[in-house]
Amino acid sequence: MTRWLVVANRGAVLRTGMSTVTGQVIDALGSACSATIATDSLDHAGGVLLRVRALLGIWLTTARAGSHCQASYSTLSASWPGIVKNTLVLLPLILSRHRIVLHSHSGGFRAFYLGLPRWKKRVVRWLINRATALIVVHPYYRNHFRFADTKVHAVINGCEDLRAPDRASSPEVRLLYLGNLIREKGLPELLSAYAKLRAGDAEVRLTVAGAPADMGPADLGNEIDYRGVVIATDEKARLITESDLLVLPTRYRNEALPLVALEALSAGTPVLCTPFRVLQQIVTPGHNGWHCEADADSIAAAVRNFQALSDTEKAAIRANCRDDWESNYTIGRFQQQVRELLASLTA
Known part of the structure; x- marks a missing residue:
């Protein structure tokens, strides 16, 4: 050996x-x-x-x-x-x-x-x-x-298996940003999209978790649920499975294969991301997530399209996420x- x-x-x-x-x-x-x-x-x-x-x-x-x-x-x-x-x-x-x-x-x-x-x-x-x-x-x-x-x-x-036994339903679309608070990862555009959605009376909630970097908690505003740094597997699993969409509008220069995208698929949570580098091959629109541009209007439009889906369509996409993770990741x-x-x- x-x-x-x-x-x-x-x-x-x-x-x-x-x-x-x-x-x-x-x-x-x-x-x-x-x-x-x-x-x-x-x-x-x-x-x-x-x-x-x-x-x-x-x-x-x-x-x-x-x-x-x-x-x-x-x-x-x-x-x-x-x-x-x-x-x-x-x-x-x-x-x-x-x-x-x-x-x-x-x-x-x-x-x-x-x-x-x-x-x-x-x-x-x-x-x-x-x-x-x-x-x-x-x-x-x-x-x-x-x-x-x-x-x-x-x-x-x-990545680890983050599937939760049950997924609680919510009338709101629960958005999650999970990663370091870096501008190049599209966080400012996501915050602007969230403000547009709220101004249009959309039922939506945004949770942010991650370590401060070139942005900090003070940059998020009072409407955002900031959870700080999440490392523990059970805490991360709960956070992802409590969300309807993981949002990753990244253009980060060192982005390779974001583990958080694989973790979302593991949890059965669709991914809304830019078709940036390998993400365009990991996330297939309408199958296990959607693509968007790194701008507020594109992100907001994608969230509204998700909100318009039936419960049956959402359940099918969540099942696709799990299948993709079990087969590949x-x-x-x-x-x-x-x-x-x-x-x-x-x-």
Whole structure:
């Protein structure tokens, strides 16, 4: 059995953010995951000397763990400081010709790469070409790495089963925004759409949950039900299943495959989103959700169209959401594909 070394931030153990996916990879490896190295100390070290000391500590730990493992797994950053960190942390493994698998979670890697000066592009290519393989979160992103010689594999993310036993009915259309409070994710347009709907006497309610970013709770206004940061699975499941529509009018530059969209399908909640990148393939209009533009009028019109559907039509769409999740986006399916891919790379 191939023994694996996983190089990740401590969030992979805590299962927060995109580290949730890394945590699922660790679970998929099971006993084959011989060691996990947390790289957070390099981020938190202040001053050059402390950073050098932290890096030397990581190198020593990596060299020791790498000597007992045959392959390594690490996420690939889509920022220049992150690439520098990737390169420095993995350097002992690269120099020892260790088999390395990189996993890109970003939808903005191509734009990031194209915006780099020539010498930085060389560093990125050098790092990626040292890897045995690169994993992307969906086939849509394969062409983002056409500049690299490394073989690119697509493994679609999965999420937990968030279905609730019963879905309470409501005369209102219950809208949910679940994610960091980022303008590029379409939150200002959603707030404007909500105001238009309320002004037109539509029976609608908007709940927002997520960590403050370039917007905060004060930007939401008094009419919005703000729930703060939601991490616990049961709380998230309750929030999604209590909603009629997950609204994601995103154009966020790093958006790849939003886990919240998969979680909504798992809960049987349709998704109203922009046809942005891979979302255009995840969400099929009239089947498991609808597309809209990232503007208030388009969002409001889509909500009104949903409101006009019969209970039977809404129930059929919710059933489609569950069917799509069970067929394509379960954690079990993701982990099985990861195990098969990693086994094939080390055979």
